Amino acid sequence: MTVPYPHFESLLGADVGLPFVPALWQHMPNPDVAPRRRKHSVENILKGHQMRCFQAAQVLEQLRADRLPIATTTARL
Secondary structure, three states: OOOOOHHHHHHOOOOOOOOHHHHHHHOOOOOHHHHHHHHHHHHHHHHHOOOOOOOHHHHHHHHOOOOOOOEEEEEEE
């Protein structure tokens, strides 16, 4: 599985194959969506996949981190 965007890699490291990653990626498909997601919804994803090694606040903090600056034309590709 590839890393959805760099924030996932900083959160998960090499563990991108964890069972909750596809559900989390579907819930937050890009960094622009992360600030609008609530802690409770991330908690539900983590609980649904029995992931106790991650806290919802930690996940949101990582996925809401500042984005890498890229050119507008690159973002459109």
